[in-house]
Every structure is written in structure tokens, then in C-alpha cells.
Amino acid sequence: MSFRTRFAPSPTGPLHLGHAYSALTAHDMARAAGGQFFLRLDDIDQSRARPEWARLIEDDLAWLGIAWDAPVHRQSEHLDRYRAALDRLAARGLTYPCSCTRRDIEAAASAPQEGVPLFGPDGRIYPGTCRGRKMSEARPTDAIRLDLTRCPEMALDFTETGPAHAGRHVVTRDGLLTHVGDPVLARPNMAASYHLSIVIDDADQRITHVIRGEDLFEATRLQRALQHLLDLPTPLYHHHALIRDEAGKRLAKRDDARAIARYRDEGATPQDIRAMIGLAPAA
Missing domain, CATH: 3.40.50.620 (HUPs)
Structure with a gap:
């Protein structure tokens, strides 16, 4: 069976470390299996979705070394x-x-x-x-x-x-x-x-593996x-552990202090982000 997975954030705020963990995990698993990775934007709620957040998501993912194998799938177009x-x-x-x-x-x-x-x-x-x-x-x-x-x-x-x-x-x-x-x-x-x-x-999108x-x-x-x-x-499912703050609470979009864009602005590297979230260096 071919391996096809996706990352599907909502463009309603910046990506944080938890998003990075999920996207990198899915991307790494797809590449290790010789499969495909897709980016989907959950922008069906047009009252909250913003084009500037969508652009930042794409920029952050590309900076992390993530590439997607088809044009971005936007829910608002379907x-x-x-x-x-x-x-x-x-x-x-x-x-x-x-x-x-x-x-x-x-x-x-x-x-x-x-x-x-x-x-x-x-x-x-x-x-x-x-x-x-x-x-x-x-x-x-x-x-x-x-x-x-x-x-x-x-x-x-x-x-x-x-x-x-x-x-x-x-x-x-x-x-x-x-x-x-x-x-x-x-x-x-x-x-x-x-x-x-x-x-x-x-x-x-013929997704075979849902990783989230x-x-x-x-x-x-x-x-x-x-x-x-x-x-x-029905795809296969893989639910990974969550990235949490010092109090054990899972990260949310309000946690701007952990936004990928902020780490980028402060001089962090993609390998630094991997180390922060417990992932091995990129192959």
C-alpha cells in the first residue's frame, strides 16, 4: 500500500511547537516510507481564517524543511x-x-x-x-x-x-x-x-495514513x-503524543511565545526546533 498523509492546520493563528511536532512527524514518516505528504488548510470557517496566517504557515513549514507533493488543498475551494x-x-x-x-x-x-x-x-x-x-x-x-x-x-x-x-x-x-x-x-x-x-x-486526497x-x-x-x-x-491512524508547556498543558495558538515565527526571528534553526520537541535531526 502506498503511503499518503497530510498536515491540516487552520489558518487562524501562528504555528507553534506542537504544530511543528505534528507536521514534522507526518513528513518524516511519509519520507521514510517513500510516500507522499500533503498540506491542507482547514479554512472552512471564513470568519476566522486569514490569508496572512495561511502564508505564514507555508513559510514556517518550508523553513522547517517540509515540502508537500501537490498544490495546497484549501477547504474553502471544496x-x-x-x-x-x-x-x-x-x-x-x-x-x-x-x-x-x-x-x-x-x-x-x-x-x-x-x-x-x-x-x-x-x-x-x-x-x-x-x-x-x-x-x-x-x-x-x-x-x-x-x-x-x-x-x-x-x-x-x-x-x-x-x-x-x-x-x-x-x-x-x-x-x-x-x-x-x-x-x-x-x-x-x-x-x-x-x-x-x-x-x-x-x-x-486518497490519504492512507492519518497522523495527528x-x-x-x-x-x-x-x-x-x-x-x-x-x-x-478508512485510513490507518497514528495519534502521537502532544507537546505541552511546563505546567503540562497542551500548547494552543494563544501560546505566541512558542510560535515558530518567533523562534525564526530570534535566530533559531530548524535543527534547534527539532531538538526542542524531541525529534532526531533531519536525515
Whole structure:
């Protein structure tokens, strides 16, 4: 099997050391396998994405010694693909409009059942308040959710090679209902959610290996289900450890002090960055 992987940052801020670790890990694994590496920009949220951040991402990655094997894949240029996938799910009666705000969801979940998880990969697990609504009732301000109760029974699996979760993992409909809840597939003024867009992009780019941070491991179960519902292939997964600060907290875009551009301006070299994040020197 050929090896095709990608790095998919959002152009909403500077890359930090955690991004460097993820991008370099994916790039190194692809090159070691004689495979291909692609850059994808998760710019589907045009209210937050900025061209200047996109340019800086490309500059930072090139400075780190990362090269991609095709033109940059920008999600904002593929909205029709996401809408078509959403329409397919809607035509099967698997979606519904949702008008709930975060406050509504918090209020509905204020008296949880004992032993039932409160949070999933997207935060508070949605209690299904709008599940009875029809798509014909959708308003422009509504989100669109997947109705897991109407999905067929599933007995799916995916393979993980990362250090924390290595092995075969099983995905079932009931497990998704309990641990994820009905996920958002599209938000107002956005053609698709992260989960829907990523499985479409991975299929379109023929990605064989998804390499990303372990904070996204739990989201893999939902993405595996969407691949099944849309008849898409399933890659192999590798979730790597996260780069954390001195307090043990994972880095975020607000950590500008650890931005790659700042290290560049201060005279650091790409090999310095590799040493900081515990990667071997480039071959």
C-alpha cells in the first residue's frame, strides 16, 4: 500500500511547537516510507481564517524543511463536495435541524444520569433535544446534526498505530450515542463541520495514513462512522503524543511565545526546533 498523509492546520493563528511536532512527524514518516505528504488548510470557517496566517504557515513549514507533493488543498475551494455529502445523508433521513445554543445544551444536561459520560470529542454530549424536527423545518440559523438513532446498526473498526492506543478499535452505533451524541455536520454559514469535511478531504486526497495529535483520538470513532455512511475508505491512524508547556498543558495558538515565527526571528534553526520537541535531526 502506498503511503499518503497530510498536515491540516487552520489558518487562524501562528504555528507553534506542537504544530511543528505534528507536521514534522507526518513528513518524516511519509519520507521514510517513500510516500507522499500533503498540506491542507482547514479554512472552512471564513470568519476566522486569514490569508496572512495561511502564508505564514507555508513559510514556517518550508523553513522547517517540509515540502508537500501537490498544490495546497484549501477547504474553502471544496464546499460543493461537503454539501453533496450532507445532501446524501439528508436524503436517507439521517439528519435534522437543530436550534439549540450552548446554553440550551447545558441546561438540558443539568441533571445527567449516573454513570453516563457528560463530554465527548465535541464537548458536552448533545441530549437530542431537536431530534424530532424535519429537514423541511430548517432555518438559516440552524445547525444540521446526524441522527444516530436513525442510522443502521454498525460493527465497524479502525487500526491505530500510535503509542497510547495501538491496536484495533471497534465502533458501534450505541457506543457513539453514549459517548458522542448526535454530532453537528454543518453550522450556520459553514458548509460542513470539521468531522464531515475531514472524511471527505481524506477520501478525495486518497490519504492512507492519518497522523495527528492524541487529543483527536476519540473523534476517530465518529469519523469512522461517517466514512461508513458515505461509502468512503478508512485510513490507518497514528495519534502521537502532544507537546505541552511546563505546567503540562497542551500548547494552543494563544501560546505566541512558542510560535515558530518567533523562534525564526530570534535566530533559531530548524535543527534547534527539532531538538526542542524531541525529534532526531533531519536525515
